[in-house]
Amino acid sequence: xxxxxxxxxxxxxxxxxxxxxxxxxxxxxxxxxxxxxxxxxxxxxxxxxxxxxxxxxxxxxxxxxxxxxxxxxxxxxxxxxxxxxxxxxxxxxxxxxxxxxxxxxxxxxxxxxxxxxxxxxxxxxxxxxxxxxxxxxxxxxxxxxxxxxxxxxxxxxxxxxxxxxxxxxxxxxxxxxxxxxxxxxxxxxxxxxxxxxxxxxxxxxxxxxxxxxxxxxxxxxxxxxxxxxxxxxxxxxxxxxxxxxxxxxxxxxxxxxxxxxxxxxxxxxx
Amino acid sequence: xxxxxxxxxxxxxxxxxxxxxxxxxxxxxxxxxxxxxxxxxxxxxxxxxxxxxxxxxxxxxxxxxxxxxxxxxxxxxxxxxxxxxxxxxxxxxxxxxxxxxxxxxxxxxxxxxxxxxxxxxxxxxxxxxxxxxxxxxxxxxxxxxxxxxxxxxxxxxxxxxxxxxxxxxxxxxxxxxxxxxxxxxxxxxxxxxxxxxxxxxxxxxxxxxxxxxxxxxxxxxxxxxxxxxxxxxxxxxxxxxxxxxxxxxxxxxxxxxxxxxxxx
Ligand SMILES: Nc1ncnc2c1ncn2[C@@H]1O[C@H](COP(=O)(O)OP(=O)(O)OP(=O)(O)O)[C@@H](O)[C@H]1O
Ligand SMILES: [Mg+2]
Numbered sequence: 001x002x003x004x005x006x007x008x009x010x011x012x013x014x015x016x017x018x019x020x021x022x023x024x025x026x027x028x029x030x031x032x033x034x035x036x037x038x039x040x041x042x043x044x045x046x047x048x049x050x051x052x053x054x055x056x057x058x059x060x061x062x063x064x065x066x067x068x069x070x071x072x073x074x075x076x077x078x079x080x081x082x083x084x085x086x087x088x089x090x091x092x093x094x095x096x097x098x099x100x101x102x103x104x105x106x107x108x109x110x111x112x113x114x115x116x117x118x119x120x121x122x123x124x125x126x127x128x129x130x131x132x133x134x135x136x137x138x139x140x141x142x143x144x145x146x147x148x149x150x151x152x153x154x155x156x157x158x159x160x161x162x163x164x165x166x167x168x169x170x171x172x173x174x175x176x177x178x179x180x181x182x183x184x185x186x187x188x189x190x191x192x193x194x195x196x197x198x199x200x201x202x203x204x205x206x207x208x209x210x211x212x213x214x215x216x217x218x219x220x221x222x223x224x225x226x227x228x229x230x231x232x233x234x235x236x237x238x239x240x241x242x243x244x245x246x247x248x249x250x251x252x253x254x255x256x257x258x259x260x261x262x263x264x265x266x267x268x269x270x
Numbered sequence: 271x272x273x274x275x276x277x278x279x280x281x282x283x284x285x286x287x288x289x290x291x292x293x294x295x296x297x298x299x300x301x302x303x304x305x306x307x308x309x310x311x312x313x314x315x316x317x318x319x320x321x322x323x324x325x326x327x328x329x330x331x332x333x334x335x336x337x338x339x340x341x342x343x344x345x346x347x348x349x350x351x352x353x354x355x356x357x358x359x360x361x362x363x364x365x366x367x368x369x370x371x372x373x374x375x376x377x378x379x380x381x382x383x384x385x386x387x388x389x390x391x392x393x394x395x396x397x398x399x400x401x402x403x404x405x406x407x408x409x410x411x412x413x414x415x416x417x418x419x420x421x422x423x424x425x426x427x428x429x430x431x432x433x434x435x436x437x438x439x440x441x442x443x444x445x446x447x448x449x450x451x452x453x454x455x456x457x458x459x460x461x462x463x464x465x466x467x468x469x470x471x472x473x474x475x476x477x478x479x480x481x482x483x484x485x486x487x488x489x490x491x492x493x494x495x496x497x498x499x500x501x502x503x504x505x506x507x508x509x510x511x512x513x514x515x516x517x518x519x520x521x522x523x524x525x526x527x528x529x530x531x532x533x534x
Contacts, residue, residue: 174377
């Protein structure tokens, strides 16, 4: 609550941006230092080059690798599985989350299953998934979606519970049409919960996809990693791992941008 | 300025709201029903500002919510004049934190499907002294500014009945006085608007109301109906202030004790 006297607020235009995004220089520096130390450790051969590859060599191997059409196809395969898992998890998780949040009956019916599957390490389903849908894209999407759906589901259900009853009464008092209530009150209220579920869901989806590929789907970045391990192409193995980390980071970063756009009305994090 | 905002006075106006034998009990799980209103009758005419005072927890908010049609009475009825539109100013401003001041103020207009709600809302906010803050987020506003947005949102739908639920209770005395003046000015421009003002503040009631209803303890019935037909501004001179103090004392006596209407 601010007790500012009226007129003390500098507000000029409706297209306001948040505070100027300042570059977190200390974090940048710490990453640079870590990379330099890593590079130095490898160059000084303090660690066997089989166990740890220098960042510079990972970069070279990565660029080389990206030149190969077959590698690009595997990356595309993984990305497709990742995107499909996330989309299914988002729609399914949000749908069930809304249902559970809204209807006490649905909650009582679905809760036992949700709790059980949420607690279950989804990896144990892998043999069953292989039996049902076989190796390949299907298995990756199945496991990725299963894993990513739960954080979305629980977050959205919590969001429904956190919707302000006061604002819903307000809408009723002004006779708001249902569509306006949804657009003006329900969606903005749920958005932060959906986004935070999505943020967790992203890394879960990637984990699910990779597990399926490592289990022997014969395609994708996970499969590539297995291949490089067998053929002892350690530099490429590291490059593939870096690629996965980069993809997940990029997706999480995109969600962060979305979050900031949706959360313009919130106080700037101090 | 006459005691009433219309030239003929509210006696000639038809009732905009009529409440007849209103009974309300809240159902409580595992407990007996909670009787809140015990058969309430009242009438508000166009152009009249009716204040409702009564003990805390006595059912005043319940009464307003019944008049606004937000809840259904256990017995009795609320009759609004044909086509009459109520608008509620809630005790807490209930602004959407993700909408700017002007977007919040425009919400009621949006609900009606009105054209160009934002410019209209901005204009009224300007009238209320918020010209500089139309695009501010609610968190950037002071409590008094939020209450102005709350008030603007209700006035913008051009209601026939304005329901005010202790709208100034959370404000400091100075801001409250300023909002009283603003409210009276807005009402002067809307001479047929009926207002029901729930308040704990007897000074406020004496300063604003054309008539005051004093409610009994729960379950509430009307204990007294006190006209306060004084011209505005009521504290302009010594004689006015004396009159005002008299009405205030009478209200206090009718309420039993001043503590009976103590602020929350
Ligand atoms: N939704 C509800 N369900 C059950 N009981 C309620 C509900 N709302 C109010 N009550 C009860 O009804 C009584 C009257 O409440 P109400 O809010 O109408 O009083 P009030 O006169 O507005 O009080 P205050 O002056 O403190 O704002 C109280 O005892 C309260 O506990
Ligand atoms: Mg109340």
